[in-house]
Amino acid sequence: MPASLPRPADTPVLADRLAAVRALTEALVAPLSDADATVQSMEDASPAKWHLAHTTWFFETFILRDHLPGYRLYDDRFPFLFNSYYEAEGERHARARRGMVTRPSLTEILDYRRAVTAAIIDALPKLPDAAHTLIELGCHHEQQHQELLITDILHLFSQNPVEPAIWPAAPKVPVPMPGPIGWIEHQGGVSEVGHDGTGFAFDAEGPRHPTLLAPHAIADRTVTNGEWAAFIADGGYREPRLWLSDGWAWLKAQAIEAPLYWAQADDGGWTRFGLDGRRAIDPAAPVTHISLYEADAYASWAGARLPTEFEWEAAAKAQERESGNQLDTAGPVEPRPATAGGGWFGDVWEWTGSAFRPYPGFRTVEGAVGEYNGKFMSGQFVLRGGSCATPRGHLRASYRNFFYPHQRWQFTGLRLAKDL
Numbered sequence: 001m002p003a004s005l006p007r008p009a010d011t012p013v014l015a016d017r018l019a020a021v022r023a024l025t026e027a028l029v030a031p032l033s034d035a036d037a038t039v040q041s042m043e044d045a046s047p048a049k050w051h052l053a054h055t056t057w058f059f060e061t062f063i064l065r066d067h068l069p070g071y072r073l074y075d076d077r078f079p080f081l082f083n084s085y086y087e088a089e090g091e092r093h094a095r096a097r098r099g100m101v102t103r104p105s106l107t108e109i110l111d112y113r114r115a116v117t118a119a120i121i122d123a124l125p126k127l128p129d130a131a132h133t134l135i136e137l138g139c140h141h142e143q144q145h146q147e148l149l150i151t152d153i154l155h156l157f158s159q160n161p162v163e164p165a166i167w168p169a170a171p172k173v174p175v176p177m178p179g180p181i182g183w184i185e186h187q188g189g190v191s192e193v194g195h196d197g198t199g200f201a202f203d204a205e206g207p208r209h210p211t212l213l214a215p216h217a218i219a220d221r222t223v224t225n226g227e228w229a230a231f232i233a234d235g236g237y238r239e240p241r242l243w244l245s246d247g248w249a250w251l252k253a254q255a256i257e258a259p260l261y262w263a264q265a266d267d268g269g270w271t272r273f274g275l276d277g278r279r280a281i282d283p284a285a286p287v288t289h290i291s292l293y294e295a296d297a298y299a300s301w302a303g304a305r306l307p308t309e310f311e312w313e314a315a316a317k318a319q320e321r322e323s324g325n326q327l328d329t330a331g332p333v334e335p336r337p338a339t340a341g342g343g344w345f346g347d348v349w350e351w352t353g354s355a356f357r358p359y360p361g362f363r364t365v366e367g368a369v370g371e372y373n374g375k376f377m378s379g380q381f382v383l384r385g386g387s388c389a390t391p392r393g394h395l396r397a398s399y400r401n402f403f404y405p406h407q408r409w410q411f412t413g414l415r416l417a418k419d420l
Contacts, residue, residue: 014135015121021139022117024391025052025146026110027330031166032153034106040099041159044407045152049109050082050098055142056113057082059120061089062369063138067131068123074112075104085375088367136200137369143391147410150275150333150389155409158261158273167332169276175284175337177226183217184315185420191314194359195398204373205398207361211310215420218307218315221338222348222415223298226283228290229270231298232258242300247293250406260289260408275333284337286348286413292381292405295351295414307417309354309382309400316385317397319344326392333389335411345395348413349383356380356402380404387411 029048037048057078064071083092157164194208195201237257240248261273270281299305324346325336335347357377364370380402386395389411
């Protein structure tokens with residue numbers, strides 16, 4: 001939940017923010033057909049149409065239904081279809097079968113979105129502070145779904161044998177390979193971690209608390225495609241000594257030989273599938289679409305390890321969170337070449353070696369929105385830093401993303417660390 005409440009005087013600002021967030025989501029799906037927006041490529045992913053409707057259901061349920069007296073639902077069927085995981089909101093359609101919802105159509109879902117957005121903006125002056133807080137949460141929730149929308153479309157299009165592009169490719173400008181990784185040393189000691197209470201934060205980012213860091217060093221940039229290709233060439237995917245036991249079992253069961261979307265060309269080089277179609281990998285760009293298992297194996301091969309989430313936060317909190325390659329508009333989305341000292345926010349989410357668990361003193365809030373993060377604090381690992389698909393303004397040093405260790409359809413990469 002947010003760390004601070006928007007006040008009634010902020011109503012015009014909140015209205016503008018809501019409208020801008022909602023408009024960007026709709027711009028992202030503008031190139032899609034109804035069929036593109038309906039199909040579900042795997043259980044982890046959701047159809048674009050579902051993302052459009054679910055984020056709208058969130059606003060309609062927790063703001064209009066709960067805080068606007070006399071409000072009538074747009075369609076009584078939609079709560080069952082578009083609730084995600086809120087047990088307090090009752091029965092819902094099975095996640096694995098979201099792609100079977102061919103009706104309502106994409107056009108009808110867009111009409112639903114516009115009706116709910118207009119109703120909230122119209123009601124804003126008379127909504128209580130609690131509703132304003134939930135609108136801010138809803139905007140950040142929708143920004144999370146904007147990123148999921150992009151990565152789910154990418155996965156869907158990768159399943160099509162013709163490998164279509166959703167956006168035209170940006171012009172490719174040759175970029176020199178970055179120099180060797182440099183190391184930022186930290187002598188250790190007590191560090192304050194977690195959100196400081198200024199502005200918005202999700203509940204899992206707090207409470208702020210002290211933690212003891214051992215002396216360590218963290219890389220000044222992320223690992224590149226070129227470096228990853230060297231790992232493959234050196235037999236990294238064939239050497240069990242590098243892998244966690246669960247990771248090796250996953251690799252063998254799934255026949256994993258390279259990052260997701262990579263394929264070897266006839267000349268022995270590597271290509272990747274992206275939102276601009278299939279192209280040769282950019283050796284200077286950050287490697288992406290790797291699992292925690294792969295990241296951990298690479299770190300072992302490189303004689304290093306993954307950073308803890310607190311080591312990452314200590315190094316990143318002095319960095320400018322608005323800088324870096326992040327999502328600004330609907331258009332080509334791709335990691336850009338890695339540079340020393342840059343890229344703390346954007347390009348690729350960075351796996352850490354930290355389990356996604358509650359901070360000391362963490363408490364879930366009352367009501368259905370209390371299910372937002374706390375119920376997922378089991379079996380998942382923390383990623384930091386954001387990606388090229390993360391909307392600008394959504395990130396901060398304390399932000400904790402989390403996925404299961406085998407998942408890699410997001411823009412996930414790694415930064416190395418080592419003990420001193």
